[in-house]
Amino acid sequence: MHSQDVDVDRQKEGKKLFKSLCASCHKLDKKLIGPALAGVEERRTNEWLKAWIKNNADLRASGDKDAVAIFEEYNGSNMTAFPQLSDKNIDDILYYTTVGNPPKPGATPGLDGGEPSGQGGAPRWLLLVLGAAIIVAFLIIANLLKTVSELKGAPKKPGLIGQAAELWQGIKKNTFLHVLFVIFGLLLGAYFLFGTLFKVGVEEGYQPIQDIAFSHKIHAGDNKIECQYCHSAAKHSKHSGIPSVNVCMNCHMNISEVAEDTKVIMEEGGIVLTKKELDKEIEEVKNAAGYYYNEESEVWEYTGKTKEVKWVRVHNLPDFAYFNHSQHVTVAGVKCQKCHGPVEEMEEVYQYSPLTMGWCIDCHKDTKVDLKGNEYYAKIHKELAKKYNVDQVTIAQLGGKECGKCHY
Amino acid sequence: MKSFKLIIALMIVTSFVSCGDKRTPQLQYMPDMYVSVPYDANGVNSAGNVIVNRLPVAGTVSRKGIVAYDIPNTNEGYEKAKLELKNPLVVTEETLTNGKELYGIYCAVCHGVKGDGNGILSQRDKFNGIPNYKDRDVTEGSIYHVLMHGRNLMGSHASQLKYEERWQVVQYVEKLRSELK
Numbered sequence: 001m002h003s004q005d006v007d008v009d010r011q012k013e014g015k016k017l018f019k020s021l022c023a024s025c026h027k028l029d030k031k032l033i034g035p036a037l038a039g040v041e042e043r044r045t046n047e048w049l050k051a052w053i054k055n056n057a058d059l060r061a062s063g064d065k066d067a068v069a070i071f072e073e074y075n076g077s078n079m080t081a082f083p084q085l086s087d088k089n090i091d092d093i094l095y096y097t098t099v100g101n102p103p104k105p106g107a108t109p110g111l112d113g114g115e116p117s118g119q120g121g122a123p124r125w126l127l128l129v130l131g132a133a134i135i136v137a138f139l140i141i142a143n144l145l146k147t148v149s150e151l152k153g154a155p156k157k158p159g160l161i162g163q164a165a166e167l168w169q170g171i172k173k174n175t176f177l178h179v180l181f182v183i184f185g186l187l188l189g190a191y192f193l194f195g196t197l198f199k200v201g202v203e204e205g206y207q208p209i210q211d212i213a214f215s216h217k218i219h220a221g222d223n224k225i226e227c228q229y230c231h232s233a234a235k236h237s238k239h240s241g242i243p244s245v246n247v248c249m250n251c252h253m254n255i256s257e258v259a260e261d262t263k264v265i266m267e268e269g270g271i272v273l274t275k276k277e278l279d280k281e282i283e284e285v286k287n288a289a290g291y292y293y294n295e296e297s298e299v300w301e302y303t304g305k306t307k308e309v310k311w312v313r314v315h316n317l318p319d320f321a322y323f324n325h326s327q328h329v330t331v332a333g334v335k336c337q338k339c340h341g342p343v344e345e346m347e348e349v350y351q352y353s354p355l356t357m358g359w360c361i362d363c364h365k366d367t368k369v370d371l372k373g374n375e376y377y378a379k380i381h382k383e384l385a386k387k388y389n390v391d392q393v394t395i396a397q398l399g400g401k402e403c404g405k406c407h408y
Numbered sequence: 409m410k411s412f413k414l415i416i417a418l419m420i421v422t423s424f425v426s427c428g429d430k431r432t433p434q435l436q437y438m439p440d441m442y443v444s445v446p447y448d449a450n451g452v453n454s455a456g457n458v459i460v461n462r463l464p465v466a467g468t469v470s471r472k473g474i475v476a477y478d479i480p481n482t483n484e485g486y487e488k489a490k491l492e493l494k495n496p497l498v499v500t501e502e503t504l505t506n507g508k509e510l511y512g513i514y515c516a517v518c519h520g521v522k523g524d525g526n527g528i529l530s531q532r533d534k535f536n537g538i539p540n541y542k543d544r545d546v547t548e549g550s551i552y553h554v555l556m557h558g559r560n561l562m563g564s565h566a567s568q569l570k571y572e573e574r575w576q577v578v579q580y581v582e583k584l585r586s587e588l589k
Contacts, residue, residue: 019536019537020536020537021537022537023536023537024535024536024537024538024539024560024561025537025560025561032561033560033561076483077483077560078483199434200434200435200436200437201434201435201436201437201442202434203433203434205430206430206433206434207430207431208431208432208433209431222532223517223528223529223532223534224517224528225517225529226512226513226514226517228513229513229514229517229568232514232567232568232569236570238449239449239450241449241450242450242461244461244567246563246564246567247567247568249563250558250562250563250564250565251529251534251535251563253561253563254535254561255534255535267430308459311450313450313451316433316442318441318442319441319442319443319444319445319448320441320442350430
Protein backbone atom coordinates (compact mmCIF):
# COMPACT_ATOMS: atom_id res chain seq x y z
CA MET A 1 0.00 0.00 0.00
CA HIS A 2 2.26 2.77 -1.15
CA SER A 3 0.86 6.20 -1.45
CA GLN A 4 1.91 6.61 -5.08
CA ASP A 5 -0.53 4.02 -6.39
CA VAL A 6 -3.50 5.13 -4.28
CA ASP A 7 -6.31 7.06 -5.89
CA VAL A 8 -6.43 9.84 -3.32
CA ASP A 9 -9.81 11.19 -4.38
CA ARG A 10 -11.54 7.84 -4.05
CA GLN A 11 -9.78 7.20 -0.75
CA LYS A 12 -10.93 10.57 0.58
CA GLU A 13 -14.50 10.06 -0.57
CA GLY A 14 -14.57 6.56 0.88
CA LYS A 15 -13.17 7.74 4.18
CA LYS A 16 -15.78 10.46 4.43
CA LEU A 17 -18.60 8.02 3.84
CA PHE A 18 -17.06 5.45 6.15
CA LYS A 19 -16.71 7.95 8.97
CA SER A 20 -20.24 9.22 8.69
CA LEU A 21 -22.06 5.93 8.13
CA CYS A 22 -19.99 2.94 9.15
CA ALA A 23 -17.70 4.14 11.93
CA SER A 24 -20.38 3.96 14.60
CA CYS A 25 -20.13 0.17 14.44
CA HIS A 26 -17.00 -0.68 12.46
CA LYS A 27 -13.32 0.06 12.65
CA LEU A 28 -10.71 -0.84 10.09
CA ASP A 29 -8.35 -2.72 12.36
CA LYS A 30 -10.49 -3.73 15.35
CA LYS A 31 -13.73 -5.44 16.11
CA LEU A 32 -16.27 -2.97 17.44
CA ILE A 33 -20.02 -3.68 17.31
CA GLY A 34 -19.42 -5.33 13.96
CA PRO A 35 -16.32 -6.94 12.45
CA ALA A 36 -13.12 -5.16 11.44
CA LEU A 37 -13.40 -4.10 7.83
CA ALA A 38 -9.81 -3.82 6.61
CA GLY A 39 -9.36 -6.14 3.65
CA VAL A 40 -13.02 -7.15 3.59
CA GLU A 41 -12.85 -7.23 -0.22
CA GLU A 42 -10.51 -10.19 -0.01
CA ARG A 43 -12.96 -12.12 2.14
CA ARG A 44 -16.21 -11.50 0.23
CA THR A 45 -17.23 -10.87 -3.35
CA ASN A 46 -18.16 -7.38 -4.47
CA GLU A 47 -21.72 -8.39 -5.35
CA TRP A 48 -22.29 -9.99 -1.98
CA LEU A 49 -21.02 -6.90 -0.15
CA LYS A 50 -23.24 -4.58 -2.17
CA ALA A 51 -26.27 -6.72 -1.51
CA TRP A 52 -25.44 -6.90 2.20
CA ILE A 53 -24.83 -3.19 2.65
CA LYS A 54 -27.94 -2.12 0.76
CA ASN A 55 -30.27 -4.39 2.66
CA ASN A 56 -28.81 -7.16 4.79
CA ALA A 57 -32.22 -8.32 6.04
CA ASP A 58 -33.34 -9.11 2.47
CA LEU A 59 -30.10 -10.96 1.82
CA ARG A 60 -30.62 -13.03 4.94
CA ALA A 61 -34.23 -13.68 4.02
CA SER A 62 -33.11 -14.97 0.62
CA GLY A 63 -31.33 -17.74 2.49
CA ASP A 64 -27.75 -16.70 1.79
CA LYS A 65 -25.63 -18.91 4.06
CA ASP A 66 -22.80 -16.44 4.65
CA ALA A 67 -25.25 -13.70 5.56
CA VAL A 68 -27.05 -15.85 8.11
CA ALA A 69 -23.73 -17.07 9.54
CA ILE A 70 -22.32 -13.58 10.15
CA PHE A 71 -25.66 -12.45 11.61
CA GLU A 72 -25.51 -15.26 14.12
CA GLU A 73 -21.83 -14.76 14.87
CA TYR A 74 -22.65 -11.25 16.07
CA ASN A 75 -25.53 -12.41 18.26
CA GLY A 76 -28.22 -11.25 15.90
CA SER A 77 -27.47 -7.55 16.05
CA ASN A 78 -29.12 -5.85 13.10
CA MET A 79 -26.96 -3.81 10.79
CA THR A 80 -28.70 -0.68 9.52
CA ALA A 81 -29.72 -0.95 5.86
CA PHE A 82 -28.27 1.65 3.50
CA PRO A 83 -30.50 1.61 0.41
CA GLN A 84 -29.56 5.25 -0.25
CA LEU A 85 -25.96 4.33 -1.19
CA SER A 86 -25.17 4.06 -4.90
CA ASP A 87 -22.87 1.35 -6.28
CA LYS A 88 -20.16 3.97 -6.68
CA ASN A 89 -20.52 5.03 -3.03
CA ILE A 90 -20.12 1.45 -1.89
CA ASP A 91 -17.14 0.92 -4.17
CA ASP A 92 -15.49 4.02 -2.68
CA ILE A 93 -16.07 2.79 0.84
CA LEU A 94 -14.66 -0.63 -0.05
CA TYR A 95 -11.71 1.03 -1.75
CA TYR A 96 -11.03 2.90 1.50
CA THR A 97 -11.22 -0.30 3.56
CA THR A 98 -8.61 -1.83 1.25
CA VAL A 99 -6.09 1.02 1.01
CA GLY A 100 -6.56 2.31 4.55
CA ASN A 101 -5.81 5.75 5.89
CA PRO A 102 -3.66 8.25 4.06
CA PRO A 103 -0.23 8.64 5.71
CA LYS A 104 -0.08 11.50 8.19
CA PRO A 105 1.59 14.61 6.81
CA GLY A 106 5.09 15.09 8.15
CA ALA A 107 5.19 11.82 10.03
CA THR A 108 8.66 10.39 9.74
CA PRO A 109 8.78 7.04 11.45
CA GLY A 110 11.68 6.46 13.79
CA LEU A 111 12.26 10.11 14.61
CA ASP A 112 9.49 10.90 17.05
CA GLY A 113 8.73 8.89 20.11
CA GLY A 114 12.37 8.52 21.09
CA GLU A 115 12.63 11.70 23.10
CA PRO A 116 12.32 11.66 26.87
CA SER A 117 9.02 12.93 28.21
CA GLY A 118 10.57 15.83 30.16
CA GLN A 119 9.86 19.31 28.87
CA GLY A 120 13.46 19.79 27.66
CA GLY A 121 16.36 21.22 29.71
CA ALA A 122 18.18 19.69 32.63
CA PRO A 123 16.36 18.43 35.72
CA ARG A 124 16.15 20.80 38.70
CA TRP A 125 18.45 18.93 41.05
CA LEU A 126 21.25 19.03 38.49
CA LEU A 127 20.92 22.80 38.21
CA LEU A 128 21.05 23.12 42.00
CA VAL A 129 24.18 20.96 42.27
CA LEU A 130 25.89 22.92 39.50
CA GLY A 131 24.97 26.22 41.15
CA ALA A 132 26.32 25.07 44.50
CA ALA A 133 29.55 23.88 42.88
CA ILE A 134 30.06 27.28 41.23
CA ILE A 135 29.53 29.13 44.54
CA VAL A 136 31.95 26.83 46.39
CA ALA A 137 34.53 27.30 43.64
CA PHE A 138 34.23 31.09 43.94
CA LEU A 139 34.64 30.96 47.72
CA ILE A 140 37.76 28.81 47.40
CA ILE A 141 39.25 31.17 44.84
CA ALA A 142 38.47 34.21 46.99
CA ASN A 143 40.05 32.55 50.01
CA LEU A 144 43.15 31.64 48.02
CA LEU A 145 43.54 35.18 46.71
CA LYS A 146 43.22 36.55 50.24
CA THR A 147 45.86 34.17 51.61
CA VAL A 148 48.18 35.04 48.77
CA SER A 149 47.86 38.77 49.39
CA GLU A 150 48.41 38.23 53.14
CA LEU A 151 51.54 36.20 52.45
CA LYS A 152 52.76 39.03 50.25
CA GLY A 153 52.65 41.28 53.31
CA ALA A 154 49.30 43.05 53.20
CA PRO A 155 47.97 44.11 56.66
CA LYS A 156 45.67 41.53 58.24
CA LYS A 157 42.08 42.84 58.25
CA PRO A 158 39.41 41.50 60.57
CA GLY A 159 37.38 39.06 58.46
CA LEU A 160 33.66 39.10 57.94
CA ILE A 161 33.17 37.02 61.07
CA GLY A 162 35.27 39.40 63.10
CA GLN A 163 33.20 42.36 61.99
CA ALA A 164 29.99 40.54 62.81
CA ALA A 165 31.29 39.71 66.29
CA GLU A 166 32.06 43.38 66.96
CA LEU A 167 28.61 44.40 65.79
CA TRP A 168 27.04 41.75 68.02
CA GLN A 169 28.93 43.09 71.07
CA GLY A 170 27.54 46.55 70.31
CA ILE A 171 23.97 45.29 69.96
CA LYS A 172 24.18 43.31 73.18
CA LYS A 173 24.95 46.45 75.16
CA ASN A 174 22.21 48.63 73.59
CA THR A 175 18.96 48.56 75.63
CA PHE A 176 16.94 50.40 72.98
CA LEU A 177 17.76 47.70 70.45
CA HIS A 178 16.76 45.06 73.00
CA VAL A 179 13.31 46.57 73.35
CA LEU A 180 12.98 46.96 69.59
CA PHE A 181 13.96 43.36 69.08
CA VAL A 182 11.45 42.06 71.62
CA ILE A 183 8.62 44.09 70.03
CA PHE A 184 9.58 42.88 66.58
CA GLY A 185 9.76 39.31 67.80
CA LEU A 186 6.35 39.48 69.42
CA LEU A 187 4.74 40.96 66.30
CA LEU A 188 6.31 38.33 64.09
CA GLY A 189 5.22 35.61 66.51
CA ALA A 190 1.65 36.92 66.59
CA TYR A 191 1.60 37.06 62.80
CA PHE A 192 2.64 33.45 62.44
CA LEU A 193 0.46 32.27 65.31
CA PHE A 194 -2.70 33.82 63.86
CA GLY A 195 -1.78 32.67 60.40
CA THR A 196 -1.47 29.15 61.74
CA LEU A 197 -4.65 29.20 63.78
CA PHE A 198 -6.71 30.58 60.93
CA LYS A 199 -5.59 27.74 58.73
CA VAL A 200 -6.76 25.03 61.10
CA GLY A 201 -9.48 23.07 59.34
CA VAL A 202 -9.28 25.15 56.15
CA GLU A 203 -8.41 22.89 53.26
CA GLU A 204 -7.94 25.43 50.50
CA GLY A 205 -5.57 23.95 47.92
CA TYR A 206 -5.99 20.37 49.18
CA GLN A 207 -5.08 18.10 46.29
CA PRO A 208 -4.98 14.44 47.24
CA ILE A 209 -3.47 11.81 44.98
CA GLN A 210 -6.30 9.92 43.31
CA ASP A 211 -6.54 6.23 42.58
CA ILE A 212 -6.86 6.86 38.84
CA ALA A 213 -5.10 9.77 37.15
CA PHE A 214 -8.38 11.21 35.89
CA SER A 215 -7.85 14.54 34.18
CA HIS A 216 -10.77 16.97 34.35
CA LYS A 217 -8.88 19.07 31.81
CA ILE A 218 -9.20 16.38 29.16
CA HIS A 219 -12.83 15.53 29.92
CA ALA A 220 -14.44 18.83 30.86
CA GLY A 221 -11.94 21.14 29.18
CA ASP A 222 -10.84 19.63 25.88
CA ASN A 223 -13.90 17.46 25.26
CA LYS A 224 -16.33 19.94 26.84
CA ILE A 225 -18.38 17.29 28.60
CA GLU A 226 -20.79 19.01 30.97
CA CYS A 227 -20.05 18.68 34.69
CA GLN A 228 -23.46 17.19 35.31
CA TYR A 229 -23.03 14.50 32.68
CA CYS A 230 -21.00 12.60 35.25
CA HIS A 231 -22.01 14.38 38.45
CA SER A 232 -25.66 13.86 37.65
CA ALA A 233 -26.72 13.72 41.30
CA ALA A 234 -25.95 17.42 41.82
CA LYS A 235 -29.29 18.54 40.48
CA HIS A 236 -31.39 16.43 42.84
CA SER A 237 -29.28 15.56 45.83
CA LYS A 238 -27.43 17.00 48.77
CA HIS A 239 -24.26 15.50 47.37
CA SER A 240 -22.90 16.05 43.91
CA GLY A 241 -21.73 12.49 43.95
CA ILE A 242 -18.81 10.71 42.39
CA PRO A 243 -20.09 8.93 39.28
CA SER A 244 -20.24 5.17 39.32
CA VAL A 245 -18.12 3.42 36.71
CA ASN A 246 -21.10 2.61 34.49
CA VAL A 247 -21.11 6.32 33.62
CA CYS A 248 -17.42 6.12 32.66
CA MET A 249 -18.25 3.11 30.52
CA ASN A 250 -20.84 5.09 28.52
CA CYS A 251 -17.86 6.39 26.57
CA HIS A 252 -14.98 4.16 27.62
CA MET A 253 -16.77 1.04 26.51
CA ASN A 254 -15.54 2.10 23.08
CA ILE A 255 -12.64 4.39 23.90
CA SER A 256 -9.77 2.37 25.28
CA GLU A 257 -6.88 4.56 24.29
CA VAL A 258 -6.07 8.25 24.32
CA ALA A 259 -5.07 10.23 21.26
CA GLU A 260 -1.44 9.98 20.17
CA ASP A 261 -0.23 13.28 21.62
CA THR A 262 -2.26 13.42 24.83
CA LYS A 263 -0.28 14.43 27.89
CA VAL A 264 -1.19 14.89 31.52
CA ILE A 265 1.18 16.96 33.63
CA MET A 266 0.97 15.90 37.24
CA GLU A 267 1.46 18.43 40.01
CA GLU A 268 4.28 16.69 41.77
CA GLY A 269 7.77 17.08 40.34
CA GLY A 270 6.32 17.77 36.90
CA ILE A 271 5.69 14.11 36.13
CA VAL A 272 4.27 13.86 32.64
CA LEU A 273 1.94 10.99 31.83
CA THR A 274 1.97 10.08 28.15
CA LYS A 275 -0.15 7.77 26.03
CA LYS A 276 1.40 4.61 27.47
CA GLU A 277 0.57 5.46 31.09
CA LEU A 278 -2.80 7.00 30.26
CA ASP A 279 -3.95 3.92 28.35
CA LYS A 280 -3.16 1.95 31.50
CA GLU A 281 -5.38 4.30 33.50
CA ILE A 282 -8.27 3.72 31.08
CA GLU A 283 -7.66 0.00 31.46
CA GLU A 284 -8.03 0.47 35.23
CA VAL A 285 -11.52 1.94 34.75
CA LYS A 286 -12.52 -0.86 32.41
CA ASN A 287 -11.22 -3.45 34.85
CA ALA A 288 -13.19 -1.76 37.62
CA ALA A 289 -16.32 -2.17 35.53
CA GLY A 290 -15.47 -5.81 34.90
CA TYR A 291 -14.03 -5.61 31.39
CA TYR A 292 -10.69 -7.30 30.79
CA TYR A 293 -8.63 -7.30 27.62
CA ASN A 294 -8.23 -10.69 26.02
CA GLU A 295 -4.82 -10.68 24.32
CA GLU A 296 -5.67 -13.62 22.09
CA SER A 297 -8.95 -12.52 20.59
CA GLU A 298 -8.06 -8.82 20.95
CA VAL A 299 -11.40 -7.85 22.42
CA TRP A 300 -12.56 -6.56 25.78
CA GLU A 301 -14.44 -9.31 27.52
CA TYR A 302 -16.93 -8.84 30.32
CA THR A 303 -15.97 -11.03 33.24
CA GLY A 304 -18.33 -9.77 35.94
CA LYS A 305 -15.37 -9.30 38.29
CA THR A 306 -15.72 -5.67 39.33
CA LYS A 307 -13.32 -3.65 41.44
CA GLU A 308 -13.78 -0.52 43.47
CA VAL A 309 -12.08 2.70 42.50
CA LYS A 310 -10.83 4.40 45.65
CA TRP A 311 -11.39 8.04 44.85
CA VAL A 312 -10.32 10.42 47.58
CA ARG A 313 -12.95 12.99 48.43
CA VAL A 314 -11.53 16.50 48.00
CA HIS A 315 -14.27 18.77 49.34
CA ASN A 316 -15.31 17.98 52.88
CA LEU A 317 -17.57 20.30 54.81
CA PRO A 318 -17.50 19.73 58.55
CA ASP A 319 -20.45 17.76 59.85
CA PHE A 320 -21.85 20.75 61.75
CA ALA A 321 -22.51 22.71 58.53
CA TYR A 322 -25.33 21.66 56.22
CA PHE A 323 -24.88 22.18 52.52
CA ASN A 324 -27.14 21.01 49.72
CA HIS A 325 -26.01 20.87 46.09
CA SER A 326 -29.48 20.76 44.55
CA GLN A 327 -30.45 23.98 46.36
CA HIS A 328 -27.52 25.76 44.73
CA VAL A 329 -27.41 24.04 41.34
CA THR A 330 -31.10 23.63 40.52
CA VAL A 331 -32.87 26.31 42.56
CA ALA A 332 -30.30 29.09 42.40
CA GLY A 333 -28.67 28.05 39.14
CA VAL A 334 -25.16 28.63 40.43
CA LYS A 335 -22.45 27.51 38.03
CA CYS A 336 -20.23 24.73 39.41
CA GLN A 337 -17.16 26.85 38.73
CA LYS A 338 -18.32 29.56 41.12
CA CYS A 339 -17.29 27.41 44.09
CA HIS A 340 -15.11 24.73 42.55
CA GLY A 341 -13.02 27.06 40.40
CA PRO A 342 -11.74 26.32 36.92
CA VAL A 343 -12.07 22.53 37.20
CA GLU A 344 -11.97 22.27 33.40
CA GLU A 345 -8.34 23.40 33.57
CA MET A 346 -7.28 21.07 36.38
CA GLU A 347 -5.27 17.98 35.59
CA GLU A 348 -5.67 17.04 39.23
CA VAL A 349 -8.55 18.49 41.20
CA TYR A 350 -7.78 20.69 44.16
CA GLN A 351 -10.01 22.60 46.51
CA TYR A 352 -10.30 26.04 44.98
CA SER A 353 -12.38 27.85 47.60
CA PRO A 354 -11.65 28.01 51.32
CA LEU A 355 -15.18 26.75 52.18
CA THR A 356 -15.12 28.79 55.36
CA MET A 357 -18.23 30.35 56.88
CA GLY A 358 -17.09 33.85 56.00
CA TRP A 359 -16.76 32.77 52.38
CA CYS A 360 -20.31 31.38 52.35
CA ILE A 361 -21.75 34.48 54.00
CA ASP A 362 -19.98 36.85 51.61
CA CYS A 363 -21.69 35.20 48.68
CA HIS A 364 -25.07 35.13 50.44
CA LYS A 365 -24.76 38.86 51.12
CA ASP A 366 -23.97 39.74 47.51
CA THR A 367 -26.21 37.41 45.56
CA LYS A 368 -29.62 38.71 44.55
CA VAL A 369 -32.46 36.23 44.58
CA ASP A 370 -33.91 35.45 41.18
CA LEU A 371 -37.67 35.73 41.60
CA LYS A 372 -38.65 34.74 38.09
CA GLY A 373 -41.20 31.97 37.91
CA ASN A 374 -41.61 32.02 41.66
CA GLU A 375 -45.11 33.51 42.03
CA TYR A 376 -45.89 31.55 45.16
CA TYR A 377 -43.43 33.70 47.11
CA ALA A 378 -44.08 36.91 45.17
CA LYS A 379 -45.90 38.63 48.00
CA ILE A 380 -43.37 37.93 50.74
CA HIS A 381 -40.55 38.98 48.45
CA LYS A 382 -42.30 42.25 47.72
CA GLU A 383 -42.79 42.97 51.41
CA LEU A 384 -39.19 42.14 52.20
CA ALA A 385 -37.95 44.36 49.42
CA LYS A 386 -40.05 47.18 50.85
CA LYS A 387 -38.73 46.53 54.35
CA TYR A 388 -35.09 46.67 53.29
CA ASN A 389 -35.80 49.42 50.76
CA VAL A 390 -34.22 47.57 47.82
CA ASP A 391 -35.36 46.41 44.39
CA GLN A 392 -34.27 42.85 44.76
CA VAL A 393 -33.57 41.10 48.04
CA THR A 394 -30.32 39.28 48.61
CA ILE A 395 -30.10 35.76 50.01
CA ALA A 396 -28.93 37.18 53.33
CA GLN A 397 -32.02 39.39 53.56
CA LEU A 398 -34.15 36.34 52.88
CA GLY A 399 -32.66 34.65 55.90
CA GLY A 400 -29.56 33.19 54.32
CA LYS A 401 -27.52 34.53 57.21
CA GLU A 402 -29.55 32.86 59.95
CA CYS A 403 -27.43 30.45 61.98
CA GLY A 404 -30.12 27.79 61.84
CA LYS A 405 -30.11 27.70 58.03
CA CYS A 406 -26.87 25.76 57.99
CA HIS A 407 -26.20 24.76 61.59
CA TYR A 408 -28.73 22.46 63.14
CA MET B 409 14.35 33.40 79.06
CA LYS B 410 14.29 29.65 78.56
CA SER B 411 10.50 29.55 78.25
CA PHE B 412 10.62 32.46 75.82
CA LYS B 413 12.90 30.47 73.52
CA LEU B 414 10.59 27.50 73.90
CA ILE B 415 7.58 29.54 72.84
CA ILE B 416 9.35 30.83 69.76
CA ALA B 417 10.44 27.32 68.82
CA LEU B 418 6.89 26.05 69.27
CA MET B 419 5.50 28.80 67.08
CA ILE B 420 7.92 28.03 64.31
CA VAL B 421 7.19 24.31 64.52
CA THR B 422 3.41 24.77 64.45
CA SER B 423 3.60 27.12 61.50
CA PHE B 424 5.59 24.54 59.57
CA VAL B 425 3.25 21.73 60.57
CA SER B 426 0.21 23.67 59.44
CA CYS B 427 1.75 24.58 56.10
CA GLY B 428 2.15 20.89 55.47
CA ASP B 429 1.82 19.67 51.93
CA LYS B 430 -1.32 19.83 49.88
CA ARG B 431 -1.53 16.06 49.51
CA THR B 432 -2.57 15.53 53.12
CA PRO B 433 -5.54 17.12 54.89
CA GLN B 434 -5.02 19.97 57.34
CA LEU B 435 -5.04 19.76 61.10
CA GLN B 436 -8.59 19.66 62.47
CA TYR B 437 -9.66 21.31 65.69
CA MET B 438 -11.92 18.83 67.48
CA PRO B 439 -12.28 16.22 64.72
CA ASP B 440 -15.37 14.73 66.36
CA MET B 441 -17.22 17.91 65.40
CA TYR B 442 -15.99 17.66 61.81
CA VAL B 443 -16.45 14.02 60.97
CA SER B 444 -19.99 12.73 61.14
CA VAL B 445 -20.81 9.66 63.20
CA PRO B 446 -22.91 8.03 60.45
CA TYR B 447 -20.98 7.29 57.30
CA ASP B 448 -20.90 10.21 54.91
CA ALA B 449 -21.47 9.81 51.17
CA ASN B 450 -18.21 9.37 49.25
CA GLY B 451 -16.41 9.18 52.57
CA VAL B 452 -13.70 6.83 53.69
CA ASN B 453 -14.51 3.15 53.90
CA SER B 454 -16.52 1.94 56.86
CA ALA B 455 -15.44 -0.58 59.46
CA GLY B 456 -14.04 -3.75 57.94
CA ASN B 457 -12.90 -1.67 54.96
CA VAL B 458 -16.29 -1.97 53.32
CA ILE B 459 -16.97 0.72 50.74
CA VAL B 460 -19.43 3.37 51.95
CA ASN B 461 -21.19 4.08 48.67
CA ARG B 462 -23.38 1.06 48.19
CA LEU B 463 -26.36 0.05 46.16
CA PRO B 464 -29.68 0.08 47.98
CA VAL B 465 -30.95 -3.29 49.10
CA ALA B 466 -32.37 -5.22 46.16
CA GLY B 467 -35.99 -4.30 45.54
CA THR B 468 -35.76 -0.90 47.24
CA VAL B 469 -38.34 1.56 45.93
CA SER B 470 -38.10 5.28 46.59
CA ARG B 471 -41.01 6.89 48.44
CA LYS B 472 -42.30 8.48 45.27
CA GLY B 473 -42.26 5.10 43.59
CA ILE B 474 -40.53 3.89 40.46
CA VAL B 475 -42.12 3.31 37.07
CA ALA B 476 -41.05 -0.16 36.04
CA TYR B 477 -39.50 -0.68 32.64
CA ASP B 478 -39.71 -4.30 31.62
CA ILE B 479 -39.06 -4.18 27.88
CA PRO B 480 -35.90 -6.24 27.45
CA ASN B 481 -32.71 -5.06 25.75
CA THR B 482 -33.13 -7.12 22.57
CA ASN B 483 -34.02 -6.47 18.96
CA GLU B 484 -37.59 -7.60 19.66
CA GLY B 485 -37.71 -5.31 22.69
CA TYR B 486 -36.57 -2.43 20.55
CA GLU B 487 -39.27 -3.07 17.96
CA LYS B 488 -41.87 -3.44 20.69
CA ALA B 489 -40.90 -0.14 22.33
CA LYS B 490 -40.85 1.54 18.94
CA LEU B 491 -44.42 0.53 18.22
CA GLU B 492 -46.13 0.47 21.58
CA LEU B 493 -44.35 2.75 24.06
CA LYS B 494 -45.95 6.18 24.32
CA ASN B 495 -44.85 9.33 26.10
CA PRO B 496 -46.97 9.85 29.23
CA LEU B 497 -46.03 13.54 29.48
CA VAL B 498 -47.87 16.31 27.69
CA VAL B 499 -45.66 18.74 25.77
CA THR B 500 -45.58 22.08 27.57
CA GLU B 501 -43.17 24.95 27.46
CA GLU B 502 -41.76 23.88 30.80
CA THR B 503 -41.08 20.28 29.81
CA LEU B 504 -39.43 21.43 26.60
CA THR B 505 -37.14 23.93 28.37
CA ASN B 506 -36.23 21.24 30.84
CA GLY B 507 -35.69 18.76 28.03
CA LYS B 508 -33.50 21.22 26.20
CA GLU B 509 -31.34 21.76 29.26
CA LEU B 510 -30.99 18.04 29.89
CA TYR B 511 -30.30 17.39 26.21
CA GLY B 512 -27.50 19.96 26.43
CA ILE B 513 -25.94 18.12 29.34
CA TYR B 514 -26.36 14.49 28.35
CA CYS B 515 -26.81 14.27 24.58
CA ALA B 516 -25.37 17.30 22.79
CA VAL B 517 -21.78 16.26 23.48
CA CYS B 518 -22.18 13.52 20.84
CA HIS B 519 -25.43 14.23 18.97
CA GLY B 520 -24.76 17.94 18.55
CA VAL B 521 -26.79 20.90 19.77
CA LYS B 522 -29.03 20.63 16.71
CA GLY B 523 -29.22 16.84 16.70
CA ASP B 524 -27.25 16.53 13.49
CA GLY B 525 -24.76 14.10 14.99
CA ASN B 526 -22.02 16.68 14.97
CA GLY B 527 -21.25 17.10 18.67
CA ILE B 528 -17.88 18.03 20.07
CA LEU B 529 -16.86 14.38 20.53
CA SER B 530 -17.68 13.75 16.89
CA GLN B 531 -15.73 16.83 15.79
CA ARG B 532 -12.75 15.66 17.81
CA ASP B 533 -12.93 12.17 16.27
CA LYS B 534 -13.61 10.45 19.59
CA PHE B 535 -16.82 8.97 18.23
CA ASN B 536 -17.57 8.64 14.53
CA GLY B 537 -20.67 7.84 12.58
CA ILE B 538 -23.17 9.45 14.94
CA PRO B 539 -26.36 9.61 12.88
CA ASN B 540 -28.33 12.72 12.13
CA TYR B 541 -31.73 12.36 13.82
CA LYS B 542 -33.52 13.05 10.56
CA ASP B 543 -31.85 10.04 8.92
CA ARG B 544 -33.12 7.63 11.52
CA ASP B 545 -36.54 6.09 11.65
CA VAL B 546 -37.21 6.52 15.37
CA THR B 547 -40.33 7.00 17.47
CA GLU B 548 -40.77 8.36 20.98
CA GLY B 549 -40.86 4.79 22.24
CA SER B 550 -37.62 3.78 20.55
CA ILE B 551 -35.84 6.93 21.74
CA TYR B 552 -36.86 6.12 25.32
CA HIS B 553 -35.81 2.51 24.88
CA VAL B 554 -32.35 3.51 23.66
CA LEU B 555 -32.02 5.99 26.54
CA MET B 556 -32.79 3.17 28.96
CA HIS B 557 -30.69 0.40 27.45
CA GLY B 558 -28.29 2.06 25.06
CA ARG B 559 -27.70 0.80 21.53
CA ASN B 560 -24.57 0.10 19.52
CA LEU B 561 -21.96 2.67 20.63
CA MET B 562 -24.34 4.50 22.94
CA GLY B 563 -24.49 3.41 26.56
CA SER B 564 -27.46 3.40 28.90
CA HIS B 565 -28.26 6.77 30.44
CA ALA B 566 -30.86 5.40 32.81
CA SER B 567 -28.75 6.03 35.89
CA GLN B 568 -28.21 9.69 35.09
CA LEU B 569 -31.78 10.68 34.33
CA LYS B 570 -35.04 10.21 36.19
CA TYR B 571 -38.23 8.86 34.66
CA GLU B 572 -39.79 12.26 33.83
CA GLU B 573 -36.47 13.66 32.72
CA ARG B 574 -36.03 10.89 30.18
CA TRP B 575 -39.41 11.64 28.67
CA GLN B 576 -38.61 15.35 28.59
CA VAL B 577 -35.44 14.54 26.68
CA VAL B 578 -37.51 12.41 24.30
CA GLN B 579 -39.82 15.37 23.69
CA TYR B 580 -36.92 17.63 22.90
CA VAL B 581 -35.28 15.08 20.59
CA GLU B 582 -38.55 14.79 18.68
CA LYS B 583 -38.70 18.57 18.42
CA LEU B 584 -35.14 18.68 17.05
CA ARG B 585 -36.00 15.93 14.64
CA SER B 586 -38.98 17.82 13.25
CA GLU B 587 -36.84 20.96 12.90
CA LEU B 588 -34.15 19.09 10.98
CA LYS B 589 -36.56 17.82 8.35
